[in-house]
Amino acid sequence: MENKLALLYIGAGASLWGIIGIFVTYFYELGFSPTQVVAIRALSASLFLVFYVMIKNRQLFRIKFSDSKYFIGTGIFSIVLFNWCLFSAIEETSISIASILLYTAPAFVTIFSRLIFKESLTTPKVMALMTTFVGCSFVIGVLPNTHESISLYGFILGLGSGLFYALYSIFGKFSLRKYHSLTVTVYTFLFAAIAITPFSGLWNVLPLFSDIKVWFYVIGLGFLSTMLPFLLYTKGLNTIESSRASIIATIEPVVASLIGFMVFQEKLNLWQYIGIILVIAAVIITSKKSTKKTLISNELSL
Template identity: 65%
Template sequence: MENKSAWLLIAIGASLWGVIGVFVTYLYEVGFTPLEVVAVRVLTASIFMVPYVLMKNRQLFKIKVKDSRYFIGTGIISIVLFNWCLFSSMRESSISIAFILLYTAPAFVTILSRIFFKEALTARKLTALLVTLIGCSLVIGIFSSSTASISLYGLTLGLGSGFFYALYSIFGKAALSKYDSLTVTVYTFLFATVAIVPFSGLGSKLSTLTDLKVLGLVVGLGFLSTMLPFIFYTKGLQYVESSRASIIATIEPVVASVVGFFIFNETLSTWQYLGMIMVISSVIIVQESKKQKANRPQQFDQAGA
């Protein structure tokens, strides 16, 4: 796969993540809590993923027991804790502040990738990172929420969401050095499901889940905004550096803002439009020139294996 195709897969995956607000908002309206939505998300994704992988190639389920550590990393440490921190941060502070802190993830990825994968910390990468962080801050409306206060606990939760979000790229990259992207994705959700569903209180919503409208929202959340984007993102991660993938994926808040405008009639400010342009520009900045691509070794970095 060429790098441009990998970049496209990551961008599509991030765009599908960007529409998650539609399903989550309506699930909140029918009485679901953030923890229950997270449980629904990983459980439904698992239900879709397992048959798909079985039909495609059941050999993909074969893993070594000792390698479960990778999926504890992607599924429990990253996916479960990232969602918990994000939703808790929203409650403790505000949605705007929570998402600003969430998108510190590329900074964490860049630093961790340098430490674990020895990825180069280039001027291009740092420039794209800076533009992305500023752009994301504008997109989520930092200026309109400038008077909002945040406690130390809220700040810790917000940074935690960014850190755990970043860890998916780190753990995922290590797992991809040994396993197919589908193997990584399906075990990520299986481990997450086992970890969160028994403690989520989802059992109290069984009667609600029989409603066709709610069932449609659950399917949309689990398939369109979870299974597909993680397959695309993880596949693209096989051919793109973790830090670059994480920066490209920050197109997500741009899509989320567009969805909010057309579906929920949320008006965007001039600053938010400027932020969208900056985030999109960072995707262009992070791409290598043909000369750089020719000089780079044709393999992806691996964790010490």
């Protein structure tokens, strides 16, 4: 029964990550830019996480000033850039395509781990890389010459989200050696908020915050699609092995695609759906060889 409950936690967390496109799209309709939406996510998530840690264990706030470099990496070079690329890709392409291009992250992690940590390129890893490449080619329309390819800019944004998402695993690998995962997450979003807010121009859209719908979307983005799924996913990891958890988490792009189809009437062709299946399959192949620490750092960024 406990394992079934853990599976439910993991599935619920991944599903909540998958609905983020709803809030992002509605923010755009109200007049917010991608940079402003990134700032709203970072600020709101920071506030919710700080409040949670104050209740749970204030000792988790303690870090060494010299270790700020880790959170510059996770917060600025990963979270800020990853979110900006993802939200811009949603605006440029669609929720479905942006979410599946984000899932190229495990392929980037494999490449970075080989270059930085000298991890071996096993047969499953090579298979996963090739599967990801073919799957993405189908998703963006390059193969099999469907004449429905997305723009080059949209493709670069999508790959950029996967690239910077992957960097969280690399930077997070160092910080998790010294700090609790919740500490890493809190300071990641705090550093992200401090970095992006001065450049967001949020003060130019202050009148928009008089609309009650904006505050609903702020809570949805910061709590429902950021903090809550993190808590659910982490709780599930306490009971079941991380490889099973990561496989269940691939429900995220499926949920995102369903949201795009049912809520925003986004349409994909058969080859793009095949591409989505291939990318998810590559994630499953990669996850079977992943360690628990890597997977925790991978998933906490969403």
